[in-house]
Amino acid sequence: MxxxxxxxxxxxxxxxxxxxxxxxxxxxxxxxxxxxxxxxxxxxxxxxxxxxxxxxxxxxxxxxxxxxxxxxxxxxxxxxxxxxxxxxxxxxxxxxxxxxxxxxxxxxxxxxxxxxxxxxxxxxxxxxxxxxxxxxxxxxxxxxxxxxxxxxxxxxxxxxxxxxxxxxxxxxxxxxxxxxxxxxxxxxxxxxxxxxxxxxxxxxxxxxxxDSPKLDWWGTLLATLGLGTLVYGLIESCNLSLTHPLVVTCLVVGTLIMCAFILVEAKSSSPMMPLNLFKSKTFSGANLLTLLLYSALGGVFYLVPFDLIQIQHYSATAAGAAFLPYILIMFFLSEWSGSLMCRYGARLPLTLGPLLTAVGFALFIIPGIGGSYWTTFFPGIIVLGFGMTISAAPLTTTVMSAVNQRQAGIASGINNAIARTAGLIAIAVFNIFLFNAFNYNLDRYLAKLNIPLSVIEQLSEQRFKLAGAEIPANVTEEMRRTLQEAITFSFVDGFRLVMLIAALLAFASALVAFLTIKNRPEVSEEPSSNASKQQYIVLTHH
Structure with a gap:
């Protein structure tokens, strides 16, 4: 998703x-x-x-x-x-x-x-x-x-x-x-x-x-290696811990490679990410907003299907349909959203939209185990849909109008890459929080139960599967139900923590918008009728 x-x-x-x-x-x-x-x-x-x-x-x-x-x-x-x-x-x-x-x-x-x-x-x-x-x-x-x-x-x-x-x-x-x-x-x-x-x-x-520019192969290589090393370190931290030498090495090396990427971009004659664009406070603010908001979205859309299928026991078809209201809201209200910036400027929708999105994430904290879709996940999905609908077109237009028209293409590409990178990193980071919260709560639940040490050791080998952990075969049916409940409640506790973090990230993105985005967009040197088209198509595809 x-x-x-x-x-x-x-x-x-x-x-x-x-x-x-x-x-x-x-x-x-x-x-x-x-x-x-x-x-x-x-x-x-x-x-x-x-x-x-x-x-x-x-x-x-x-x-x-x-x-x-x-x-x-x-x-x-x-x-x-x-x-x-x-x-x-x-x-x-x-x-x-x-x-x-x-x-x-x-x-x-x-x-x-x-x-x-x-x-x-x-x-x-x-x-x-x-x-x-x-x-x-x-x-x-x-x-x-x-x-x-x-x-x-x-x-x-x-x-x-x-x-x-x-x-x-x-x-x-x-x-x-x-x-x-x-x-x-x-x-x-x-x-x-x-x-x-x-x-x-x-x-x-x-x-x-x-006038196609030269290809920035060095920038591409460094970006791929840097992101790949960072993501590998973050993902492996769930298996090895954040202090493991391999994890620490990956995070340090990945950070150094990304620093080298910035240096190469600063000196390149045709960089894939021109750093001079970030001299604009509005452009920098819009991209920081993108990083925070899309980090929250990327992590949430990755984890929700696990909750729906493994915890709530939705069928795969039902889980796939769960976010249809979100998509339909963004599709049918796209034209209305495109007019918001003309009426109110950029700051108001880019503050209100992420705030609503934060409320949507917070509503995902409420569902426990079971219950009707319409009273558990549906409210959060609806609020999330309205929040992102209000945010999407003004965010795109702000990015495009914060630079000269001749640089609008590369500005859009940078913003798109930041959105995708945000999701890439967020999935790895959110899983660290989920994994540690799951294990902490599972240990807490198991400590209250009279579970043989041998069973606990067998179960420990399954922890890396989180909610998909398999119960040892050599246990009674009653103990099986007890262990399954412990696993389920542990995942729900971790899931709620991640939703809280997502809500805080969305709130932070609203704060960034309020502090950095001008109420009226900066005017490009060469206005184009394409801007209005972009507002519409961005939302309809979102």
Missing amino acids: TNITQRPWYEAAILSAPYKPSSKNFEKWVLAATIIGSSMAMMDVTVVNVALPILQTVLDGTAAEMQWVVESYSLFLSALILVGGSLSDRFGRRKIYAAGVILFALASAWCGLSSTVNQLIIARAVQGIGGALLVPGSLAIISAVFEGEKRSKAIGTWAGFTAITSALGTVLGGWLVEECSWRWIFFLNLPLAVIVLGISFLYMPESFGE
Whole structure:
């Protein structure tokens, strides 16, 4: 579900793509190819979160390994998406788009055929590379094929269809996992990829970017290594503890590599992340807001399916449908949200929206075990939907208007990368809190019970699976129920702690907005009608 909460690359694509006319007969086919290709990538992200609890059981995975199923994809997508856009501009958008589709499809087949967790993690990493080539190109291709009002209409159509498919993807993925097999959530990409490639080679014209900058390979390498090392250290801390030499080494080395990345970007003639943009207080504030708010969202959307399936005993289909109200609110209220900034300026919606989001996270603290969806998770999802709807368009517009128009594309790309990186780091950090809270509470519950030491030792070997921990076979039925209750209550206590942290992060993002965002956006040097289009499409895709 994390992709639902992250703003895509297309702001930059719209601003950078020159118009290259093509036959009108080709236009509908091109639009279909971009919609199907983007939907393929987006659905694959949303359905995986729903499948994680099932994957943990089927593949006998630990909580850390389930993190890597998500993180390996997000890591390469976050680090390479800026490069993917540059490659498209330089070598041809159709060519790179097709290459991304092919790589994504092959990696999807690998995912579906994986027999171990490690194979799945590696395949997901390759998927991330394919996604980094695929995602930036879809809107750039549309902008190169359509012009004027047709372009605006095509973008709106693309945004609407991809939003709907992302929403339906969670339900479809849950149904496939429940009725067929988890492998089909990946195999489903193969026929879609064939359709996209067929249309691309038959009807899609080639287009290139204007004045494409040199590729920042050093920046890309350092960003990938730095983020990967940090995430590895954070995830392994659950297995080894934060003070373990390997964990400390990874965190220190990862931090040093990220510092080297900043130095390289400061001296590079064509950096992937120009540091001069952060001289703007509004731009820096908007990106800090993004980091805090999307950290909360990324961690929550990762963990909620585990609670719904393993604790509340929802079916995979029901868990996939649980967040449909959130998606529908963002879709149908997108145009209303886009008008908020015109009426009230940027500061008010960017303060009120995250505050509502914080309330939504806080409402997730209330549910215990059991109860109706409508009185447990539904209220929090509704408030969360309204909070993010109010926040999304003003945040995007603020980022875009805080820099010169010619830099709007790279500003959007940076903000998008920060949003994805926030989710990447948050999943690892939130799991540290969840893991430690789970173990603390489990020890507390077990201390009150008359459990044989041998059983406790056997159970300790299962702690890394959290709520998916298996009860030892050589216990009585009564003891089995008692131990299962201890595990369940321990997870719920840890889950509530994480929701509290998410609420505090969202509150902090509202405070950042109040202190740093100007009430009226800074005016770009070269105003463009694209800004209004961006407000609409960002929300509809969210």
